[in-house]
Amino acid sequence: MTLHATSPAFRENAREALADQQLQKALGNVRTNVVARRAVAAGRLPEFEALRDQARDIRNHVLAHLDVYLEMYERNVIAAGGHVHWARTADEACRIIIDIARAREARSVVKGKSMVSEEIGLNAALERAGVAAVETDLGEYIIQLRGETPSHIIMPAVHLNREDVEAEFRRAHTHLPAERNLDEPESLLAEARAELRAKFLAAEVGVTGANFLVAQTGTSIIVTNEGNGDLSQILPKVHVVVASIEKIAPTLEDASALMRVLARSATGQDMSVYTTLSTGPRRAGDPDGPEEYHVVLVDNGRSNMLGTSFQDMLRCIRCGACMNHCPVYHAVGGHAYGWVYPGPMGAVLTPSLIGVDKAGHLPNASTFCGRCESVCPVRIPLPKLMRNWREREFERHLAPAVTRGGLRFWAFFARRPALYRAATSLAMRALAFLGRDKGRFASLPFASGWTQHRDMPAPQGSTFQAQWKKRKR
Amino acid sequence: MSARDEILANVRRSLGASEGDQARRATAQARVAGAAPGLRPQRGQGDVQTRAQTFEQEAQAVNATVERLKSAADVPAAVSRYLRERNLPATLRMGDDERLVGLPWEATQLAISRGPSAGDDVNAISHAEAAAAETGTLAFVSGPHNPTTLNFLPDNHFAVVRLSDIEADYEAVWTRLRARYGAGVLPRTVNFVTGPSRSADIEQKLLLGAHGPRSLHILIVEG
Numbered sequence A: 001m002t003l004h005a006t007s008p009a010f011r012e013n014a015r016e017a018l019a020d021q022q023l024q025k026a027l028g029n030v031r032t033n034v035v036a037r038r039a040v041a042a043g044r045l046p047e048f049e050a051l052r053d054q055a056r057d058i059r060n061h062v063l064a065h066l067d068v069y070l071e072m073y074e075r076n077v078i079a080a081g082g083h084v085h086w087a088r089t090a091d092e093a094c095r096i097i098i099d100i101a102r103a104r105e106a107r108s109v110v111k112g113k114s115m116v117s118e119e120i121g122l123n124a125a126l127e128r129a130g131v132a133a134v135e136t137d138l139g140e141y142i143i144q145l146r147g148e149t150p151s152h153i154i155m156p157a158v159h160l161n162r163e164d165v166e167a168e169f170r171r172a173h174t175h176l177p178a179e180r181n182l183d184e185p186e187s188l189l190a191e192a193r194a195e196l197r198a199k200f201l202a203a204e205v206g207v208t209g210a211n212f213l214v215a216q217t218g219t220s221i222i223v224t225n226e227g228n229g230d231l232s233q234i235l236p237k238v239h240v241v242v243a244s245i246e247k248i249a250p251t252l253e254d255a256s257a258l259m260r261v262l263a264r265s266a267t268g269q270d271m272s273v274y275t276t277l278s279t280g281p282r283r284a285g286d287p288d289g290p291e292e293y294h295v296v297l298v299d300n301g302r303s304n305m306l307g308t309s310f311q312d313m314l315r316c317i318r319c320g321a322c323m324n325h326c327p328v329y330h331a332v333g334g335h336a337y338g339w340v341y342p343g344p345m346g347a348v349l350t351p352s353l354i355g356v357d358k359a360g361h362l363p364n365a366s367t368f369c370g371r372c373e374s375v376c377p378v379r380i381p382l383p384k385l386m387r388n389w390r391e392r393e394f395e396r397h398l399a400p401a402v403t404r405g406g407l408r409f410w411a412f413f414a415r416r417p418a419l420y421r422a423a424t425s426l427a428m429r430a431l432a433f434l435g436r437d438k439g440r441f442a443s444l445p446f447a448s449g450w451t452q453h454r455d456m457p458a459p460q461g462s463t464f465q466a467q468w469k470k471r472k473r
Numbered sequence B: 001m002s003a004r005d006e007i008l009a010n011v012r013r014s015l016g017a018s019e020g021d022q023a024r025r026a027t028a029q030a031r032v033a034g035a036a037p038g039l040r041p042q043r044g045q046g047d048v049q050t051r052a053q054t055f056e057q058e059a060q061a062v063n064a065t066v067e068r069l070k071s072a073a074d075v076p077a078a079v080s081r082y083l084r085e086r087n088l089p090a091t092l093r094m095g096d097d098e099r100l101v102g103l104p105w106e107a108t109q110l111a112i113s114r115g116p117s118a119g120d121d122v123n124a125i126s127h128a129e130a131a132a133a134e135t136g137t138l139a140f141v142s143g144p145h146n147p148t149t150l151n152f153l154p155d156n157h158f159a160v161v162r163l164s165d166i167e168a169d170y171e172a173v174w175t176r177l178r179a180r181y182g183a184g185v186l187p188r189t190v191n192f193v194t195g196p197s198r199s200a201d202i203e204q205k206l207l208l209g210a211h212g213p214r215s216l217h218i219l220i221v222e223g
Helices: A007-019 A020-046 A048-064 A066-079 A091-105 A113-117 A121-128 A138-146 A162-172 A184-203 A227-236 A252-266 A308-315 A327-332 A341-355 A371-375 A382-395 A399-415 A417-434 A464-471 B003-015 B022-034 B047-061 B072-085 B168-181
Strands: A083-087 A108-111 A134-135 A206-207 A213-214 A219-224 A238-244 A275-278 A294-300 B065-069 B091-095 B110-113 B123-127 B130-132 B137-141 B156-163 B189-193 B217-219
Touching: A007 A020, A007 A134, A020 A252, A048 A252, A048 A308, A048 B022, A048 B189, A066 A083, A066 A213, A066 B022, A083 A091, A091 A206, A091 A238, A091 A294, A091 A417, A091 B123, A108 A121, A108 A184, A108 A227, A121 A134, A121 A294, A134 A138, A134 A206, A138 A162, A138 A184, A162 A184, A206 A227, A213 A252, A219 A227, A219 A252, A227 A275, A238 B047, A252 A417, A252 B168, A308 A341, A308 A382, A327 A341, A327 B189, A341 A371, A341 A382, A371 A382, A399 A417, A399 B189, A417 A464, A464 B137, B047 B065, B065 B072, B072 B123, B072 B156, B130 B168, B137 B168
Parallel strands: A083 A294, A108 A134, A108 A206, A206 A238, A238 A294, B065 B217, B091 B110, B091 B123, B123 B156, B156 B217
Antiparallel strands: A213 A219, A219 A275, A275 B189, B130 B137, B137 B189
16 A cells, blocks of 8 residues: 555645754755765766766657567566566555565565665565565664654655654663663664674575666665665575666666766765675576565656656656755655655645645645756756746646635736736836835735735835836846 | 556557558667667776776765775685674685686685575675776676575675776676676676665765665776
């Protein structure tokens, strides 16, 4: 079952997030650190902008030939001794993975970080089937203990502060001495490492995502910094890769080209610590590695996005740069978006996957400042796609009556330029007259959404159009 | 209709493509057969000495330590010295790679053990297949003599790489692997390793040794 969405309550979520001081403190780290690091990494590589063009072109080529590459990928996985499973929906994907776990009588599954596994609600499905799912990425482990979802696609616990983590570890790790010192992040990391090492060694099945699926060789590639994705796949007897269908890279060369923009855009690293290529199960004579290798290819709505204006969104390589640079994300964090994918990429992808009726608020929560598009490594026109959702929402009469009425009111004048000029000029003079003493308004009828938070400046002189006309002369 | 066929049919319908369209298939096959490299950054390029220098700088920038040795026979003494200087246990785990097992370990006090790691080894050593200078990245391959667990489970990881195996970029590593395994064939695991394990999940503070090694010491063998 797809993860439950609170996206319809975006307004309430955002209001709570803005008032949450702990969250606001944590979000300060996103506003400054990652933005600066990406800029340094991009600046260090003279070819970076050209590499972004190349990455966009590779992804476009893949999407235009997706069926052909998926068949080729499948053939090569099978040739290397692996199994390929296809899942139309989240439910099908979970059922396939549960069946693989049951066949091994698995009691626990260790997991590398995977956003698509969040999307399909895998952990909850495994728990219902009596299999414990253990997240092993440090951030994912922390939020799993807290019963939360990730608030960022690559920094899942970015909404938390050190004290939150300490409190959670003390609550969860009751077998450890209560008086132990956890003042430093180092001691928290060491504790998680020791706890999880035992889980890795005990699990029968390991589940990872994939950053790329290489058609040429039938290889899945994951990138991590911690090494947890690797321990998840080399220690258990079974390795299950869960990946959405658009993750294809035709060749190792194409995958390399995408890798060059991925880490730089994500964390500002030139390269993640571990880039791991996995092809089938362990070979004859290999001393370690999994005995079985499965890939679960998940559609869950993506094939319907092809051929529409939202096809561009499927270029996404999940770096998180768009949310790192987004003023709306900086203000409200990831949980306010109410589903798996936050920030600008989430505002475009979420309505595609769960419906604009549920997620219509997300593309509306944008200032259209364009920073997301300016840093996207595959140049997805995110503001344009958000605008497309707004249009669809309007066409489908999903926008609230006040919004629709306001737009209709404005459209009436916008279609009649002479009337528009006369009306705005009149309104401007009236406002300028009323505000002549203070130069601003602390409250205005019909504009409380603005004046609740800041003053409305009184207009000066004439309208923009009138000034434009005058200066052109 | 199976899930597979339905997904593929849906992809084709959305793209307006037909299953029998040979032109699209030929385009994809040509791209894969050609495996043409795209834009390769200048940073890693140069002769072997330049590449080694870039590799060393980039690896150090991501918290690896690097030491140059005249010959492979110097590896055991270098490992022994590294452990002694840091008061680390004089133990070392390795696979059956003859580039490692044939070295003069008996001249050191190190307790050597062989085989994959079960998670309780403090130190391990692996031989890299190649390296990419552009980001200070080592490439390891799995195989009967090269357990993958040694790259991840120990606290301290030693990696030997021959100077002549330091390539400019990832593309050159793929060319090597194709020469060794054949086109379109890879070993079970290829590990690109760029520095020791790390996490910044707690308040974005960079910490080394998350799940993998806390330290990575690279030994470049010149001879």
